[in-house]
Amino acid sequence: MHTKPSSLSWRLYRASRVFVITTLLSLIGILVELSIFVLASSVILLTDLFHWAVDTVLEVVFLITLVLASKTGRRFPWSTIIIESSLTTLSCIIILGVYFYMFTGYLFSFMESASVSTQNYIPLVATITGGVLTLLAYITLTRSYKRYRIELLRVDSIHALVDVVAAVIASLGVVLTAYTRNTAIELLFTFILMLFVFHSMMEVFRNNIKTFTGGQLDAVLSMEIREKLEEEISRGINVVNVEARKLGSFYVVSVELAVDPDTTVLQIHRLRKRVVKVITGMSELIYHVDVKFNPKYKWEEKRNRKTPLHLKKHYKK
Numbered sequence: 401m402h403t404k405p406s407s408l409s410w411r412l413y414r415a416s417r418v419f420v421i422t423t424l425l426s427l428i429g430i431l432v433e434l435s436i437f438v439l440a441s442s443v444i445l446l447t448d449l450f451h452w453a454v455d456t457v458l459e460v461v462f463l464i465t466l467v468l469a470s471k472t473g474r475r476f477p478w479s480t481i482i483i484e485s486s487l488t489t490l491s492c493i494i495i496l497g498v499y500f501y502m503f504t505g506y507l508f509s510f511m512e513s514a515s516v517s518t519q520n521y522i523p524l525v526a527t528i529t530g531g532v533l534t535l536l537a538y539i540t541l542t543r544s545y546k547r548y549r550i551e552l553l554r555v556d557s558i559h560a561l562v563d564v565v566a567a568v569i570a571s572l573g574v575v576l577t578a579y580t581r582n583t584a585i586e587l588l589f590t591f592i593l594m595l596f597v598f599h600s601m602m603e604v605f606r607n608n609i610k611t612f613t614g615g616q617l618d619a620v621l622s623m624e625i626r627e628k629l630e631e632e633i634s635r636g637i638n639v640v641n642v643e644a645r646k647l648g649s650f651y652v653v654s655v656e657l658a659v660d661p662d663t664t665v666l667q668i669h670r671l672r673k674r675v676v677k678v679i680t681g682m683s684e685l686i687y688h689v690d691v692k693f694n695p696k697y698k699w700e701e702k703r704n705r706k707t708p709l710h711l712k713k714h715y716k717k
């Protein structure tokens with residue numbers, strides 16, 4: 401299955417290998433931050449650790465999505481996707497709960513002792529190592545995107561770049577807090593870092609909400625597909641409706657065509673194949689294409705039924 405280089409499933413498979421590397425980098429990051437956190441507890445480091453935890457969940461989601469996608473071809477295993485979404489949502493809520501439990505602990509100690517939690521420069525070891533790991537992930541993802549052209553690699557490379565900035569801010573926060581011993585500075589940097597975590601969380605939840613709600617209609621892509629179809633298929637066939645819906649990182653497209661009632665099954669079969677080929681050729685993120693055929697006269701009948709006059713009658717009843 402993965403034997404033909406440059407085929408979609410081969411590229412998806414290679415991309416999933418890249419996410420194995422980034423997931424490992426994330427896990428190393430968590431271990432480093434956790435061991436430094438045990439040595440030198442700091443609310444800035446806690447927030448950074450929280451960020452690493454959410455991002456690791458995100459990497460695992462991307463990894464699972466690509467492994468499933470490369471294995472199943474164009475048929476998407478919905479039940480697995482739903483289980484996966486529930487698990488990621490659940491793990492994010494648990495991570496969020498643990499973080500806020502520990503964060504309120506810090507808030508109380510701030511109020512009681514009025515001293516900062518970042519007492520020395522030791523947390524720098526964790527934030528700088530984290531920055532280097534993130535930079536490594538960024539380089540790996542950008543290079544792989546150039547080779548395999550899988551959209552998720554690009555999405556994650558942008559995220560990695562944002563996280564390099566987060567690592568710089570965390571390091572700066574540690575230095576300034578340890579130097580000035582000012583609780584306001586420590587809290588300010590903690591809140592800035594929280595914004596980065598919410599950015600990651602939104603990415604996890606955005607994917608999941610769409611899976612549950614059946615996808616969001618993408619008007620631009622629908623229009624592009626319609627135009628492309630009108631160019632590619634013969635003039636005797638009408639494009640009635642095109643709907644491209646985003647599900648997680650992928651698209652599902654449904655097309656409704658009106659054909660001459662005398663069209664043979666063989667012709668319809670060929671037309672369907674051609675339509676699927678044209679649409680899936682437009683983007684590797686288009687996962688499934690549904691093609692519905694209506695005989696032309698029936699379609700016109702249907703349209704006539706929807707005339708305002710008829711609707712009026714209908715409402716009077």
Ligand SMILES: [Zn+2]
Binds near residue numbers: 451559597
């Ligand atoms: Zn992040």
